[in-house]
Amino acid sequence: MYPTDVRITKIIKETPSTRTFVFDRSFEEAIPGQFVMVWIRGVDEIPMTLSGSNSITVQRVGDATEKMFILEEGDRLGIRGPYGRGFTLPEIEEKILLIAGGVGAAPLSPLAEYASSAGICMNTILGARNTSELLFVDHFTSCGELHITTDDGSSHRCGFVTDVLADIDVSAYDRIYTCGPEMMMKCVHGMLEREDTLEKAEFSLHRYFKCGIGVCGACCMDREGLRVCKDGPVFSGIQLRDSEFGIYMRGPSGIKKPF
Amino acid sequence: MYPTDVRITKIIKETPSTRTFVFDRSFEEAIPGQFVMVWIRGVDEIPMTLSGSNSITVQRVGDATEKMFILEEGDRLGIRGPYGRGFTLPEIEEKILLIAGGVGAAPLSPLAEYASSAGICMNTILGARNTSELLFVDHFTSCGELHITTDDGSSHRCGFVTDVLADIDVSAYDRIYTCGPEMMMKCVHGMLEREDTLEKAEFSLHRYFKCGIGVCGACCMDREGLRVCKDGPVFSGIQLRDSEFGIYMRGPSGIKKPF
Amino acid sequence: MISITGIELENPTILAAGIMGTTGASLVRVAKEGAGAIVSKSIGPEPKDGHSNPSMIDLGYGFLNAMGLPNPSYPDFKDELAVAKREADVPVVASIFGGTEEEFVEVALGLIDSNPDAFELNVSCPHALGYGASVGSNPDAVETITKAVCDAVDIPVWVKLTPNVTDIVAIGEAAQRGGADAVVAINTIKGMAIDINSGYPVLGNRFGGVSGAAVKPVALKCVYDLYNALEIPVIGVGGINTWEDAIEMIMAGASAVQIGSAVYQGLEIFSSVSTGIEIFISDRGYKGLSEIIGIAHERI
Amino acid sequence: MISITGIELENPTILAAGIMGTTGASLVRVAKEGAGAIVSKSIGPEPKDGHSNPSMIDLGYGFLNAMGLPNPSYPDFKDELAVAKREADVPVVASIFGGTEEEFVEVALGLIDSNPDAFELNVSCPHALGYGASVGSNPDAVETITKAVCDAVDIPVWVKLTPNVTDIVAIGEAAQRGGADAVVAINTIKGMAIDINSGYPVLGNRFGGVSGAAVKPVALKCVYDLYNALEIPVIGVGGINTWEDAIEMIMAGASAVQIGSAVYQGLEIFSSVSTGIEIFISDRGYKGLSEIIGIAHERI
């Protein structure tokens, strides 16, 4: 289908580097963790997780996101999706742990919302470079404990989310969800593997997307050829074992770029 | 859609010039009076009314029908349809009159079947060239009266269906359905017009069909540009007023051929 | 009201050639249903019965047809055209074809007394041996034919192009050089279908032309390129099923659109497309159709 | 088991070029899902990022894409190809492209050490400036390139043809003269889409190529004509979504089929098409696939 035309109804400056764009079209059918392809006309089309049924939360990193940061309320975007495989939703009686780093809080936010509305017991580890970059703090406090870390110690615990994770008894959780910089997720993956709890864990990944619909193969990961846009972006910890995860990704041409 | 492949399960020699071909695919959704495009592979594709939900009744007149007469049980045809506008089905309490000439009995046969199964009061005037060409006699006797005429008087009343019609009080009927040679139908039309009962009457027409789906325009009638394949083949008596009906039709090139 | 090659149209939807265009009455009917102009079936020098059936099938995502240019020839069609002119109340365009420039001229002159508002030269039908695309894929032939007809008549001449060429722009330029007042793009794309139960090609002619939804992206690209290269207006045709499709075609560069296969949906298509266009124009605050013609070229 | 240009395939379904073919691992995955052979993404002399996004959209009745031949270039792809060869257990075909015959040869020689089972020459991508169809619509260029590669390597060479030409048969004949062992038809058909809300062409490259259902009738006609004209086998591609589509293509004259866009439905497409073909062959009492290749030509 052609991209759906949406109007930006609200722009929220979440942190110095991230903004949430709320639009006039709600993707109620979307499962937390699914993404949309966001077309900034005349510029580029880039993948963004839905941070709510009618919003995306964007970190400024390069050309296209830069252009998004000059958009104003009333401006328009083209949206294809939602696409991909989202998170496995927790059952009512399950206890869940969320581990979010940086803008990785975006896909976990609708999951937290789901969990809190379903009354699911949820704890969160939220990390960011510094205090001002902490994202969605109140989304994660609505129920359960929130552990915050900052890389520079500008508030709360100084260090990484993995430091908190090391202190936690992961066996107490039925499901663990994580999203953040790949090296952070790789550490989490390693720790959970050592605790033998990989099968409980789901990771939301980034790769370079072209088609976004599972055809072109641009986003395929070694060694199983998993398509991040279609078989993911959410994968179980098991699927990521012995993969390129945390080692390299590919650029638009397919050339490998080590992390 | 591509033509549906059907197998001929039975061939019934109805009269010297007509055969019924029963196939292994039933078009239950078809309304009496609707037609199918019958593809005799390698030969031609021609329109035929469904004489039953899984049959057509074919009069041998030229190339394609000739080829059909050498087909055997087990042979296959391609079928597109059902297409077009069929007869308006009578209501339970209505009294109906059928007027059939020659192979024109084919479209009226499923209507008679419908009427008799619904317990509708039905009378029929059935005409043919001679006794041996009388078609579907028992379909029309299952309920109501049957008036038979033969052009040569080889049995029953000698003459045309219109001779019987002249003796009948058409005002006694709620609906009148007719199919047969166009000149016969034209006479019926004239008689009903004089009786001022045209709005009760429906006529099933033939024109040269190409697409069969209302696009090409080959079957359009003057003066309203009605498409026999799509707006018909069944028309009300009113629709046919001041039309080419009974005056001329067009051949494949669009050139007029007077009757 | 729009004006194209000097002809005034109430709305930019035009009946495409070969669709309900064999009789004056059916053309009039389409006009009354809301078409802004009507184009006749392509008329040639001799009566033709066309190919044997099946001559058209619905593919679901488009249509496949091989009618084989059935037509009664100009001596017979003259009167039909006159009926259309008399009763349609919208501009009437006569589509004509021939195998040589002489034949094109013969047909044009044969129909001129019925006062068509324009001629559309069908140099693009892909499935008539010796006619159509065999002519239309040769720029010189297109230029010669166009010039011959333009010299012979003084009403606007539209040239209908085939997409079955390496470079449609070269053919469009040839038409323009020949004096065409507009080009019409596109005719159907060569295609076929095979019945796997028997192995037979489905069409009586074995192959034919694809129209409908499936060809829209191709038509858009042709119109886009022609708009870019030519001075004369481009009329867009191919796969228009909704008013949105029509807007897309206009944004690619079409000054008006023709609608063919979508008649399958019902003749209301003309009024629904033209109403949709009108509402779109006014809702978005455009001043008129002309403001969006070819607008895609400015979006960089 | 079928044999095509001397290569043995378990079944006649082949992954088309440019679909999940950029990494060795994804090629292997498709093979494991049941493809009879796999073709890589088209690989060129220099790394290319491809066009900016959007690079592909689902049209409902097909797809429109303009990837722009993104590829890591042969020095980088060599290892991926080696992975595919080592692990796929089915024949692996390397699709290659270049702007000149020297570039084609350079890429072929650059990949030959990874032991591909054949090369497929992409002379047909419609949306890479200076590459692809600009080459592939010129019979002389196709002949020269084909000859150059055939001379340089001693594995089979397939030539993939564009339908965006006036006469695909002339291009197929050129490939055959150049020594091609098979032709593959068709690549995508030039097309575009426009976002009416903004006027922008949807694709980052503005235009691209149509694939999927919409192009099947066109592909069938190309395959039908090529089968008629050429001595070498024709591999059919374009719009195959079901086993019925594959049978249709084979009856038109294809010795095997490639499947591209239908991967969108799921990778089971390869096993479902090949199983469907097998059941059809045995249910209808045919002795094998070869009995139905080109059978439509005999149905008169």
Ligand SMILES: Cc1cc2nc3c(=O)[nH]c(=O)nc-3n(C[C@H](O)[C@H](O)[C@H](O)COP(=O)(O)OP(=O)(O)OC[C@H]3O[C@@H](n4cnc5c(N)ncnc54)[C@H](O)[C@@H]3O)c2cc1C
């Ligand atoms: C499934 C998925 C969900 C994502 N969700 C979010 C989100 O919720 N919020 C957020 O801020 N970011 C998200 N991203 C990352 C986001 O897509 C990139 O930050 C964005 O594409 C950068 O574009 P740019 O032009 O500004 O950067 P560029 O200057 O083009 O490049 C910077 C980096 O961005 C990445 N990138 C660029 N284009 C693409 C592309 N087409 N596909 C994937 N990555 C690309 C590359 O890694 C590149 O190195 C997500 C990515 C994926 C794959």
Ligand SMILES: Cc1cc2nc3c(=O)[nH]c(=O)nc-3n(C[C@H](O)[C@H](O)[C@H](O)COP(=O)(O)OP(=O)(O)OC[C@H]3O[C@@H](n4cnc5c(N)ncnc54)[C@H](O)[C@@H]3O)c2cc1C
């Ligand atoms: C809606 C409709 C329903 C019909 N139902 C029946 C029926 O139930 N039983 C029956 O025996 N006949 C029926 N006919 C008539 C039947 O289609 C023709 O008898 C048949 O097409 C003759 O084909 P032919 O090749 O044998 O004859 P030809 O030698 O081709 O021609 C003989 C005559 O048949 C007619 N004819 C030929 N081709 C076509 C065509 N494509 N479309 C329409 N008419 C054609 C022409 O009037 C022609 O003059 C119906 C026709 C129509 C339009």
Ligand SMILES: Cc1cc2nc3c(=O)[nH]c(=O)nc-3n(C[C@H](O)[C@H](O)[C@H](O)COP(=O)(O)O)c2cc1C
């Ligand atoms: C049944 C049929 C008959 C056609 N006959 C003609 C014709 O006689 N002359 C012509 O120029 N184009 C003819 N065409 C092509 C159409 O005018 C039009 O160019 C094409 O169908 C694409 O438009 P569409 O997708 O709206 O149908 C015909 C198309 C169809 C479907």
Ligand SMILES: Cc1cc2nc3c(=O)[nH]c(=O)nc-3n(C[C@H](O)[C@H](O)[C@H](O)COP(=O)(O)O)c2cc1C
């Ligand atoms: C996303 C995408 C990328 C493609 N890339 C290539 C390519 O690199 N080389 C090539 O020869 N064909 C390429 N093609 C064309 C396909 O191989 C195939 O010829 C075409 O898509 C028609 O087949 P389909 O309808 O099964 O998709 C690509 C097609 C698509 C959809």
Ligand code: FES
């Ligand atoms: S981006 Fe094309 S397959 Fe994932």
Ligand code: FES
């Ligand atoms: S046969 Fe084509 S419109 Fe009726």
